[in-house]
Amino acid sequence: MWEIDKKKCLRCGGCVSVCPKLALELKEFGLSHDKNLCIECGLCEKICPVGAIKVKKND
Numbered sequence: 799m800w801e802i803d804k805k806k807c808l809r810c811g812g813c814v815s816v817c818p819k820l821a822l823e824l825k826e827f828g829l830s831h832d833k834n835l836c837i838e839c840g841l842c843e844k845i846c847p848v849g850a851i852k853v854k855k856n857d
């Protein structure tokens with residue numbers, strides 16, 4: 799499970815730069831997340847300065 803609180807996001811791009819699967823992209827409307835690429839590693843959640851992303855591994 800990958801979730802973003804769009805109200806918190808500053809569009810800093812930090813999560814985009816750490817994602818090992820290139821699943822994140824900053825677009826005009828905000829951050830886009832490709833759930834087919836995401837491996838739920840949690841790196842984006844760790845680097846986000848405002849805690850906008852929540853990642854939980856699905857078993």
Ligand code: SF4
Binds near residue numbers: 819
């Ligand atoms: S959890 Fe990992 S793979 Fe998924 S978007 Fe975040 S950094 Fe990328």
Ligand code: SF4
Binds near residue numbers: 802807845848851
């Ligand atoms: S690291 Fe957090 S604040 Fe920065 S673009 Fe990603 S979700 Fe938004």
